[in-house]
Amino acid sequence: MFDDEKVRLIQAVPESDAILVIWIRLLVLAGKTNDDGLIYIQRNMPYSEEMLSTLFGKPVNVVRLALVTLEKFNMIDLNTDGSIAITNWSKHQNIEGMEKVREQNRIRAKKHYDKNKNSNVNLTLDLTETNATDIDKELDKEKDIDKEKIPYSEIIKYLNNKTSKSFKVTQKWKDLIKARWNEGQRLDDFKKVIDVKTGQWINNQEMNKYLRPATLFGNKFDDYLNEYRPQISSSISDEIAESQRKIAEAYEQ
Incomplete structure (x- = not known):
């Protein structure tokens, strides 16, 4: 571990010893969770910075510095729902x-x-x-x-087509997709989530950056999927409106 280039670079920054201790503790937590490198107390309940401060016996500002530093070196991924994911988990764990x-x-x-x-x-x-x-x-x-053969490439390609981005099929994204796949999600579900969040965020400069696998395929996947509503054609919509009008007229009579 200490021969790793990133670890050696971290040793040159302030609070390096505390950051490395926190890094090791995060690896242990990920092993305890045993969910492809994800770290959380339970589903939909991520660790807050204050919780990690209590667990690690470090000040909150040091924990915050460690998380920012580790993310900068692409050693962890901080998801928008607050959960933490170890990057390239297979590298650190059997x-x-x-x-x-x-x-x-x-x-x-x-x-x-x-x-x-x-x-x-x-x-x-x-x-x-x-x-x-x-x-x-x-x-x-x-x-x-x-x-089952998980269609990693097809999922990432669909995301790239919808967002005009160029994500690669990395082990990090494979781990996330596999985690959702093992929960019972399938290709259509991934496409629905991509469609929903693309429709909401593609033209929002602040939110557009979250159109990435780490956000879309993380622990809030089910929440995003529940937002999906199939498109209703204009003809069907007109028929519904006409039916509602007739019902209202009948009620008035």
Whole structure:
């Protein structure tokens, strides 16, 4: 780690020791979260600077300086929803090993589930066996998702076409897309989010900079997706208006 060029450059800035300690603590938090380098307490609840200050035992202004410095060196990404993402997470963590941890946790949960089901004497053997296979089905479903070919290039290409930008298919963006994919999102969902936020931000100079994978495919993905409303053709819109007019006339009569 300390032979890394970026780390050596950080050692030359003020509060370098504190920044490096915070960097290591962030890596540990990301490993604890175990979600492709994302850092949060729970979904939709990111760490605030004050929380990190308490956890790390550092003043808030030092934590803020560390986050700004690490983002400047492209070591972390600060999402608009407040969550933090470690850039190139696979470089810092054994992804295969972390997946094994997740698999072990699922197996442990299954054993606990089976034990509780078997301890209920009121259940018949057939019912117990049926319920006990539910988690197996969920595990198989997750494995099927892993086998699917995720259209990284198509998603990034669609984003570039809509925003006139030129993002590359980097490991950082792959990690974000995979995280959403594993939650059940699919290509159409990514396109809907891109369409929604492009329509809102493309002509806004301040918000246009947030039309990037880190923002669109982060923890607020579901919120953005819920904003999607399909376009209604003018003819259908006219028909709806005419129906409403007739209903109003009938009510008055």
